[in-house]
Amino acid sequence: MPHRNAPLTETGRLRLARCVVDDGWPLRRAAERFQVSHTTAARWATRYRQLGIAGMSDRSSRPHHQPRRTPAEVEDQVLRLRREHRIGPLRLAARCGITPSTAHRILIRHGQPPLAALDRATGEPIRRYERARPGELVHIDVKKLGRIPDGGGHKTLGRAEGRRNKTGTGWAYLHTALDDHTRLAYTEDLPDETAPTCAAFLQRATAWFASLGITVERVLTDNAWAYSKNTWRDTCRDLGISPRRTRPWRPQTNGKVERFHRTLLDEWAYRQPYTSDHERMEAFTDWLHWYNYHRPHTGIAGQTPASRGTNLSEQHT
Structure with a gap:
């Protein structure tokens, strides 16, 4: 052009x-x-x-003769190390005795995708999927988060004083149900992750989705102890839900809710110092509403989760 x-x-x-x-x-x-x-x-x-x-038409400006082009054996070494160790241009350059920009150019020339687009365990391109309708699959997971003692933790008081003030605070267990198609999220702060607690959470999450016009058909969980008990299976059966579990040691299968928890930590839990656990949970209510109804989601082309539901944002009324 x-x-x-x-x-x-x-x-x-x-x-x-x-x-x-x-x-x-x-x-x-x-x-x-x-x-x-x-x-x-x-x-x-x-x-x-x-x-x-x-x-x-325009012609390529590349010269016909390139006497200083990287030798073919060095390019082969770069590609072999990329396949075997899945490392980036900087580390490839150190091993092959070339500059990082040369290593990057070799990867581009041979059509190698960026590391972010690869599964680090297998080296294969990540296969992304999305269910066709709301409720077809709901991802469920638990995120443990240290509770904040009254008066603040180490981020407010400093490391030494924060450790002295931490005694007996315990953990918050954030149970999340996230719809695969819309990315709508329902989260509760619960005292543990036992089978009865997880089953009761599923009942409330299903009722919440039903209030939005979404019928939960399947749930996907990891292989935690609570999800393998009869309590969980019986609750799924009573609700008419088909339970599914990820492959062992493959958290990527449940990646949507894992990514939600990372967003939750970045944009709410660690966004600012809180002086108490109560203050942090009060902020969470507003943050979750903003996430569901107002925050543009990059995984769904900048739409909000509510805009993909059944007229949740009332844009058709």
Whole structure:
């Protein structure tokens, strides 16, 4: 594609060349007519004679001879190390004795995807999926979070005083149910992650989704002890839900709720120092509403989770 200040596009080059070759215009007359130099007019006329219309396209500026190009054996070494160790240009450069920019150029030249697009365990491109309708699959997981003692923790008081003030605070167990299609999230702060607690949470989460017009059909959990008990299976059966579990040691399968928990920590739990656990949980209520109804979600093309539900944001009323 010609740059923005180029006097000729491909159509203009073709018109110039046809004036010279087909209509017999002198080169200087054609150059003056199209406001280009004599050499430019000669170049496009020559290419038109040799290649026809196809010659009007831009050519690569890469030289035909590259005596300083990285040797093929070094490129093979870079690609082999990338496949075997899944490391980036900086570490590849250190091992192969080249600059990071050269390593990056080799990866680009051979069509290697960025590490962020690869499964680090297998080296295969990540296969992303999304269920077709709300409620078809709900991801469930628990995130443990240290409770904040009254008066604040180490982020407010400093490390030494924070340790002295921490005694007996315990853990918050944040149970989350996240819909695969809409990314709508329902989260509760509960005292533990036992089977009865998880089963009761599922009942409340199902009722919450039902209040939004979403019927939960399947739930996906990891292989935690609570999700393998009869209490969980019986609750799923009573609710008409099909339980599913991820493969062992493969948290990526439940990646949507894992990513939600990372967002939750970044944008709520660790966003500012809190002076008590009660203060932090009060802020969580507003944050979760903002996440569901107002926050643009990059995983669904900048839409809000509520906009993908059944008229949750009331945009059709």
